[in-house]
Amino acid sequence: MTMTAPHPASVIDDASVTEFAETGSVLVRGLFSPDEVATIEQGIEKVLADPSPRFKVASSDTDPGSFVEDFCNWQRIEELRQIAFSSRAADVAAALTASRQVRLYHDHVLVKEPRTRQETPWHQDQPYYNVDGFANCSMWAPVDSVPAESTLEFLSGSHRQGWLMPRSFMTNEAKWFPEGSLNDLPDVEADRGAHDIRGWAMEPGDAVFFHMLTLHHSYGVPGTSRRRAFSLRFLGDDMVHAPRRWVTSPQFDGLEDELPGGSPMDHPLFPVLRETA
Numbered sequence: 001m002t003m004t005a006p007h008p009a010s011v012i013d014d015a016s017v018t019e020f021a022e023t024g025s026v027l028v029r030g031l032f033s034p035d036e037v038a039t040i041e042q043g044i045e046k047v048l049a050d051p052s053p054r055f056k057v058a059s060s061d062t063d064p065g066s067f068v069e070d071f072c073n074w075q076r077i078e079e080l081r082q083i084a085f086s087s088r089a090a091d092v093a094a095a096l097t098a099s100r101q102v103r104l105y106h107d108h109v110l111v112k113e114p115r116t117r118q119e120t121p122w123h124q125d126q127p128y129y130n131v132d133g134f135a136n137c138s139m140w141a142p143v144d145s146v147p148a149e150s151t152l153e154f155l156s157g158s159h160r161q162g163w164l165m166p167r168s169f170m171t172n173e174a175k176w177f178p179e180g181s182l183n184d185l186p187d188v189e190a191d192r193g194a195h196d197i198r199g200w201a202m203e204p205g206d207a208v209f210f211h212m213l214t215l216h217h218s219y220g221v222p223g224t225s226r227r228r229a230f231s232l233r234f235l236g237d238d239m240v241h242a243p244r245r246w247v248t249s250p251q252f253d254g255l256e257d258e259l260p261g262g263s264p265m266d267h268p269l270f271p272v273l274r275e276t277a
């Protein structure tokens with residue numbers, strides 16, 4: 001796999017790097033060119049037409065729309081590989097995580113069709129992942145216009161509050177840890193005004209970056225537009241393999257036999273996207 005040359009460090013300004021460090025999320029307007037947006041859109045449509053074995057429906061049968069997800073498609077969908085390796089997203093990740101090296105952890109396609117009622121409940125991502133460390137970020141980029149009512153929202157500063165109880169999205173069950181063993185998430189929806197919630201209406205080309213411990217959420221899609229998004233998950237310098245007792249999302253079967261716990265994610269599944277001397 002050829003590694004593309006990194007884009008200039010000016011891909012993101014210092015104020016945005018500070019904003020990410022302090023709040024755990026940042027918006028980057030116009031990160032992707034119209035051609036790149038078209039490439040992502042083609043990649044998403046290829047995934048929908050030919051889903052991987054990891055594909056899942058994250059909404060109920062009775063939902064008037066649908067929420068579907070797929071993971072780890074960069075190796076088989078050229079368009080998604082191209083965006084992961086050659087777009088400026090990995091440069092932004094290097095700057096935000098202050099990392100010498102950035103690896104791709106995985107890619108994630110998330111599509112909510114018009115009239116989807118299924119919310120994405122407030123959650124952190126890292127408890128569902130098999131990695132430990134703090135130098136990380138995820139990117140989420142829609143290829144459709146996303147109004148404020150359907151956008152991804154973030155709870156400011158939550159990436160610095162440690163792990164909160166992960167629960168299953170559709171049934172809200174504590175499947176991973178016994179009830180009471182971790183602090184529960186704040187009930188943000190019960191009193192939104194009491195929380196510092198960040199979120200932006202977005203246009204194709206825009207991307208949000210957020211820490212894997214930042215609490216985030218989105219409502220359904222009440223309107224007539226689709227909300228197709230592509231996400232890339234990036235690992236910076238201190239990220240290491242953390243085999244879990246529970247099923248992770250995504251799950252990397254057999255990885256523990258090849259990569260001991262605590263070691264860097266030095267494996268072909270997690271290619272280096274950027275590296276500086």
Ligand SMILES: O=C(O)CCC(=O)C(=O)O
Pocket residue numbers: 108110120125138140152216217218229231
């Ligand atoms: O697209 C969504 O609604 C959820 C996205 C999300 O939770 C994520 O990218 O980690």
